[in-house]
Amino acid sequence: MSYLTLDGVSHYYFSKKQYTEALQNISFSVKKNEFVSLLGPSGCGKSTLLSLISGMLQPAEGDILVDGEKMDGSDLEIGYMLQQDYLFPWKSIIDNVLIGPRIRKRQTNDLKQRAITLLEEVGLENVAAKYPNELSGGMRQRAALIRTLITEPEILLLDEPFSALDFQTKLKLEVLVADLLKAYQKTAILVTHDIGEAISMSDRIILMSSHPGAIEKIYEVPVELRDESPFLARKHPKYSRLFDKIWADLDQEKHSVIPQEENAYERS
Ligand SMILES: Nc1ncnc2c1ncn2[C@@H]1O[C@H](COP(=O)(O)OP(=O)(O)OP(=O)(O)O)[C@@H](O)[C@H]1O
Numbered sequence: 001m002s003y004l005t006l007d008g009v010s011h012y013y014f015s016k017k018q019y020t021e022a023l024q025n026i027s028f029s030v031k032k033n034e035f036v037s038l039l040g041p042s043g044c045g046k047s048t049l050l051s052l053i054s055g056m057l058q059p060a061e062g063d064i065l066v067d068g069e070k071m072d073g074s075d076l077e078i079g080y081m082l083q084q085d086y087l088f089p090w091k092s093i094i095d096n097v098l099i100g101p102r103i104r105k106r107q108t109n110d111l112k113q114r115a116i117t118l119l120e121e122v123g124l125e126n127v128a129a130k131y132p133n134e135l136s137g138g139m140r141q142r143a144a145l146i147r148t149l150i151t152e153p154e155i156l157l158l159d160e161p162f163s164a165l166d167f168q169t170k171l172k173l174e175v176l177v178a179d180l181l182k183a184y185q186k187t188a189i190l191v192t193h194d195i196g197e198a199i200s201m202s203d204r205i206i207l208m209s210s211h212p213g214a215i216e217k218i219y220e221v222p223v224e225l226r227d228e229s230p231f232l233a234r235k236h237p238k239y240s241r242l243f244d245k246i247w248a249d250l251d252q253e254k255h256s257v258i259p260q261e262e263n264a265y266e267r268s
Contacts, residue, residue, distance in 0.1 A: 009027070085140040
């Protein structure tokens, strides 16, 4: 049963000098609690797609539906996590986490308690009173994740949230995010350039092509990988098989998706 549906979505950008056809006739569905990754070359429209789903942009053509109803951005709680953490440097971690509810004047003692519980779940309870510049990049991204989850979003949009992190931190965060999303039963869409990340975290992977952005192929991730944490999924033989399939499907001259080093290690 589909939860989020994109039906024939196209989008264009106009500027004084240029017209860009960013997305053409995109149709796919996402089930409730499903984790879907968008993979594709730079400029194929992945971020534009997330902006359309978030309601920040309106599609030039086509519809975006939630539970069969045309989406009205205001009635759906969407969480957005980006490559940069965008924490306010002058606010403590706990105040950064509670910024959303505070702006909407929804802060309660229960929410503060929830923030503390979530910070504990990602190992940040001891730095709640510290400021962002006192934390490592991985810790800051964990705080950004909790800031996203505190508002209990129905859909989480993750736009390359791990790409600025070193490989070890990135792997740890992938495991953490996957565990949290499973525990809190969240529907999530991840934009990534990393085939390994897409396979190890997703239920399905949508491969896009560019000029204009379109869906090239959709892959089901084998259930054996989905049942594992991202770290263990990377060791499964079916991981390498799917990795090779996606890599083979990419036209290497056109696509700038880069295989991650651990996969080269696995195959050596
Ligand atoms: N605000 C904008 N004005 C004009 N053109 C834009 C704008 N935003 C994006 N584009 C163009 O739309 C196309 C899709 O861009 P988008 O950022 O969605 O791609 P992407 O797949 O997320 O790229 P990347 O992987 O590099 O982040 C590109 O050709 C881009 O130049």
